[in-house]
Amino acid sequence: MYDSTLKTGICSYGMSGKLFHAPFINAHPGYELAAIVERNNNDSRERYPHSKLYRSVEEMCADKNLQLIVVNTPTHLHYQQAKLVLQAGKHLVIEKPFTITVKEAEDLSAFAEKNNLFISVYQNRRYDGDYRAVKEVLQQGLLGELREAEIRYDRYRPSFGGKQHKEGNLPGAGILYDLSPHLVDQAIQLFGFPKAVFADVWKMRNDVEAPDYFEILFYYEKLRVRLKATCIARESTYAYTLHGMKGSFLQQRSDMQEQQLQAGVKPSLENWCPAPSAPDGLLHTELNGEVVRKETTSSPGNYMGYYDDVYKALTGQGANPVPAADGINNMRIIEAVLESFASGKIISL
Incomplete structure (x- = not known):
C-alpha cells in the first residue's frame, strides 16, 4: 500500500x-x-x-x-x-x-x-470523533426525517489573542474565515448544499478588528440548519443538535486530538487518541416501537485518516x-454570508 x-x-x-x-x-x-x-x-x-x-x-x-x-x-x-x-x-x-x-x-x-x-x-474536522458520531446516527436513520439541526463552535477568548492575521484588519481575518469553513463543510457533508443562506456577522469584543461572531441559517426544502460560533462562551453547550420526526440527537464537541497533540503525543495510523472518558452524546428516539433515551460515547477520531x-x-x-470543488463550495457560502449580512436579505444559491 x-x-x-x-x-x-x-x-x-x-x-x-x-x-x-x-x-x-x-x-x-x-x-x-x-x-x-x-x-x-x-x-x-x-x-x-x-x-x-x-x-x-x-x-x-x-x-x-x-x-x-x-x-x-x-x-x-x-x-x-x-x-x-x-x-x-x-x-x-x-x-x-x-x-x-x-x-x-x-x-x-x-x-x-x-x-x-x-x-x-x-478539512480535518471531517475526521473528528464527535462529527463522525453525528454522521453515523444520520446514516442509520435513527431520527427519522430530519427537520432541524444546529452545529456550533464556541470558545471562551474574551480578549484579543495577539495574532493580527486571526483577529486584525487583514483580508481573511476573523471567525467567519477561521471557524465557519469547518461548520460549513460539515453541514454540506451531512445535509448537502443549501438552497439559500441568511446570516449575521458581528464584532462583539472591543479590542479586535475582525468579526468574532456569526450565525448562519441554511435553507433546504424540508430542513433548516443553523451554524453558529462565538468567542465569549465560558459555559459550553452541545456542539451538534439534531431533531427529526422520530427523535433527537445531541453531541458535545469532545474530540481530544488537538489537546493530545498539544501535549506532545505522536499520532499514528491506528487510533492513537483516547475516546472521551465519559458519555458525550444523548440519543432520544424511537427504536423498534419503543421510546429510548440513552447516553452515547463517540469513538476516537484520527486526522491521520x-x-x-x-x-x-x-x-x-x-x-x-x-477536492478543490469542495473548497469552492465553501467559498461560495462565505461570499453569500457576507452578502446576506450586508443586505439583510436571504441569498439564493
Missing part, C-alpha cells in the same frame, strides 16, 4: 504546522517530511533535523525533489502561495479556508486541472478526500 514515498514540504511551522501537519506527515509511512519553511526561527530543527530548512516559500518551491507542498500560512497568503506551488509543478494540500474569494479558488482549481496537478483542502486518504489519491488507490 505504501510502496512509494511522497517528498513533502510545509510552508509554515506555526501552530498548524507543529500540530496538524508535521507530526502526521512525519509519522505516515507513505510520506517524507523533506522540507519546512521558517522565515526567522529554527524551531523545527529539534524535532525534524532531517528535513531541509528554507527561509521562504519561493525557495522551497524551487526544490526539485518535492512532490507535495502544504500551504498552511495565514489566509490572506493562501492564493498567492498556492499559485507558486502549482506553478512549480507541485501537488497541493491547502489549509482551510481554501482562499478568500470564489474567483481565487476557481482560478487555482482551473490551473491545477489544466496542468494535471492535485489540490486537496485540509486525511493524510492517508491523500496518499491513496496521489498513488491511484482512492479518491481525493477534499
Whole structure:
C-alpha cells in the first residue's frame, strides 16, 4: 500500500504546522517530511533535523525533489502561495479556508486541472470523533426525517489573542474565515448544499478588528440548519443538535486530538487518541416501537485518516478526500454570508 514515498514540504511551522501537519506527515509511512519553511526561527530543527530548512516559500518551491507542498500560512497568503506551488509543478494540500474569494479558488482549481496537478483542502474536522458520531446516527436513520439541526463552535477568548492575521484588519481575518469553513463543510457533508443562506456577522469584543461572531441559517426544502460560533462562551453547550420526526440527537464537541497533540503525543495510523472518558452524546428516539433515551460515547477520531486518504489519491488507490470543488463550495457560502449580512436579505444559491 505504501510502496512509494511522497517528498513533502510545509510552508509554515506555526501552530498548524507543529500540530496538524508535521507530526502526521512525519509519522505516515507513505510520506517524507523533506522540507519546512521558517522565515526567522529554527524551531523545527529539534524535532525534524532531517528535513531541509528554507527561509521562504519561493525557495522551497524551487526544490526539485518535492512532490507535495502544504500551504498552511495565514489566509490572506493562501492564493498567492498556492499559485507558486502549482506553478512549480507541485501537488497541493491547502489549509482551510481554501482562499478568500470564489474567483481565487476557481482560478487555482482551473490551473491545477489544466496542468494535471492535485489540490486537496485540509478539512480535518471531517475526521473528528464527535462529527463522525453525528454522521453515523444520520446514516442509520435513527431520527427519522430530519427537520432541524444546529452545529456550533464556541470558545471562551474574551480578549484579543495577539495574532493580527486571526483577529486584525487583514483580508481573511476573523471567525467567519477561521471557524465557519469547518461548520460549513460539515453541514454540506451531512445535509448537502443549501438552497439559500441568511446570516449575521458581528464584532462583539472591543479590542479586535475582525468579526468574532456569526450565525448562519441554511435553507433546504424540508430542513433548516443553523451554524453558529462565538468567542465569549465560558459555559459550553452541545456542539451538534439534531431533531427529526422520530427523535433527537445531541453531541458535545469532545474530540481530544488537538489537546493530545498539544501535549506532545505522536499520532499514528491506528487510533492513537483516547475516546472521551465519559458519555458525550444523548440519543432520544424511537427504536423498534419503543421510546429510548440513552447516553452515547463517540469513538476516537484520527486526522491521520486525511493524510492517508491523500496518499491513496496521489498513488491511484482512492479518491481525493477534499477536492478543490469542495473548497469552492465553501467559498461560495462565505461570499453569500457576507452578502446576506450586508443586505439583510436571504441569498439564493
